[in-house]
Amino acid sequence: MDSNFNSKPLLRLTCSVQNYDWGRPGRDSLVARLYGLNSGGEVELDRCYAEFWMGTHKSGPSFVVKSGLENGNENGDESGSLKSWILKNPNVLGDKVLLNWGCHLPFLFKVLSVAKPLSIQAHPDKELAQALHKLMPHVYKDDNHKPEMALAITEFEALCSFISLQGIKSVVQNVPEIVELVDRGAASQVLHINEQDGEENFKYVMHSVFTQLMTATKERTAKAISNLKIRLHEESKVRSLTEKEQLVLRLEKQYPGDIGVLSAFFFNYVKLKPGEALYLGANEPHAYISGECVECMASSDNVIRAGLTPKDRDIQVLCSMLTYKLGSPEILKGFPLSPYITRYLPPFDEFEVDCCILPRGASAIFPAVSGPSIFLVTIGKGTMHTTSQIDAVTEGNVLFAPANTQISITASSELQLYRAGVNSRFLQTV
Numbered sequence: 001m002d003s004n005f006n007s008k009p010l011l012r013l014t015c016s017v018q019n020y021d022w023g024r025p026g027r028d029s030l031v032a033r034l035y036g037l038n039s040g041g042e043v044e045l046d047r048c049y050a051e052f053w054m055g056t057h058k059s060g061p062s063f064v065v066k067s068g069l070e071n072g073n074e075n076g077d078e079s080g081s082l083k084s085w086i087l088k089n090p091n092v093l094g095d096k097v098l099l100n101w102g103c104h105l106p107f108l109f110k111v112l113s114v115a116k117p118l119s120i121q122a123h124p125d126k127e128l129a130q131a132l133h134k135l136m137p138h139v140y141k142d143d144n145h146k147p148e149m150a151l152a153i154t155e156f157e158a159l160c161s162f163i164s165l166q167g168i169k170s171v172v173q174n175v176p177e178i179v180e181l182v183d184r185g186a187a188s189q190v191l192h193i194n195e196q197d198g199e200e201n202f203k204y205v206m207h208s209v210f211t212q213l214m215t216a217t218k219e220r221t222a223k224a225i226s227n228l229k230i231r232l233h234e235e236s237k238v239r240s241l242t243e244k245e246q247l248v249l250r251l252e253k254q255y256p257g258d259i260g261v262l263s264a265f266f267f268n269y270v271k272l273k274p275g276e277a278l279y280l281g282a283n284e285p286h287a288y289i290s291g292e293c294v295e296c297m298a299s300s301d302n303v304i305r306a307g308l309t310p311k312d313r314d315i316q317v318l319c320s321m322l323t324y325k326l327g328s329p330e331i332l333k334g335f336p337l338s339p340y341i342t343r344y345l346p347p348f349d350e351f352e353v354d355c356c357i358l359p360r361g362a363s364a365i366f367p368a369v370s371g372p373s374i375f376l377v378t379i380g381k382g383t384m385h386t387t388s389q390i391d392a393v394t395e396g397n398v399l400f401a402p403a404n405t406q407i408s409i410t411a412s413s414e415l416q417l418y419r420a421g422v423n424s425r426f427l428q429t430v
């Protein structure tokens with residue numbers, strides 16, 4: 001155990017950034033701003049800043065700031081990482097977390113700044129993740145599942161899971177360019193299936209139509225998309241296009257000729273307002289489209305892509321893994337934990353997220369919980385207290401709090417911060 005641990009439970013972290021090409025440019029990216037403030041790293045105005053990672057994942061580890069040292073990772077030295085700190089001080093995770101996940105932080109916390117759509121993707125369940133990792137360890141680097149939740153900071157758009165059966169039927173009736181790419185038998189099965197036919201039958205029919213669509217040749221896809229553009233252009237002269245049609249045209253501009261443009265018709269188009277959250281279980285298709293959010297997930301980076309991407313795709317795996325559940329996703333609005341704290345509790349053991357918005361001079365308490373937490377300050381200034389430590393905090397600060405630590409926060413200007421922790425329903429079950 002580190003000698004400082006008992007007297008100073010809160011650890012300041014410097015965190016990693018990912019410059020994926022769908023990120024927002026440095027001048028206009030919350031990720032870039034937080035990264036610059038957090039680590040003093042230089043922000044290039046024209047470079048894309050997509051994701052800010054807080055946690056122990058090897059693709060973007062966080063480092064413990066030691067007093068007197070700017071940064072623990074100057075030479076890529078792993079010894080200053082949060083992961084190695086946890087290995088030396090495993091009880092910071094709490095008994096229940098250690099028992100269930102071993103010496104690992106079970107969640108990965110992120111901020112995303114999305115300028116253009118991420119690929120249409122799904123994340124495997126634990127069993128499939130283990131099989132894929134064994135088969136292709138350099139592609140599927142983790143053997144873990146990756147349920148995730150996006151909590152909107154700005155208005156945030158996403159595509160996720162399949163629309164209702166009625167909606168799918170209406171797509172097959174009204175989007176001839178999709179029918180062009182699937183065989184007539186499959187299209188007619190969709191039109192004739194009904195609620196009484198049972199989930200297995202839906203799944204079979206949806207799997208068959210979706211796989212045919214996603215595996216259409218490049219040439220046929222390009223032709224169908226071109227037909228779609230001509231048709232919508234003509235129809236826009238006599239009626240206003242639906243939101244979905246407008247979205248599809250937007251996607252086409254960003255990913256011309258990509259099958260993901262057409263498959264968007266099958267997915268729910270979700271627009272989150274700030275403070276609303278969307279969660280995604282294993283094997284649910286989704287694509288984030290634009291906006292900024294905090295995101296939390298089980299610690300994993302396994303992605304199976306099928307469209308809207310220049311990256312490698314694994315369409316067969318994606319089509320065969322999906323649940324093909326139909327209908328609108330649940331949108332979480334959070335519930336008040338105390339006057340200034342809103343909690344978002346997805347149905348996954350690994351994580352929950354709290355949002356705390358404090359007016360100047362106000363205080364809030366995060367009660368001690370039996371798992372670790374990571375705090376991120378996104379707006380303003382204040383102080384964070386434990387029984388033995390007072391830290392001034394400001395925008396861009398990230399702090400790790402061990403299990404069983406009560407934290408009080410006081411705002412010296414309007415203060416906004418987020419906390420990620422292990423799901424409290426999981427921690428409370430005996």
Ligand SMILES: [Zn+2]
Binds near residue numbers: 121
């Ligand atoms: Zn995802």
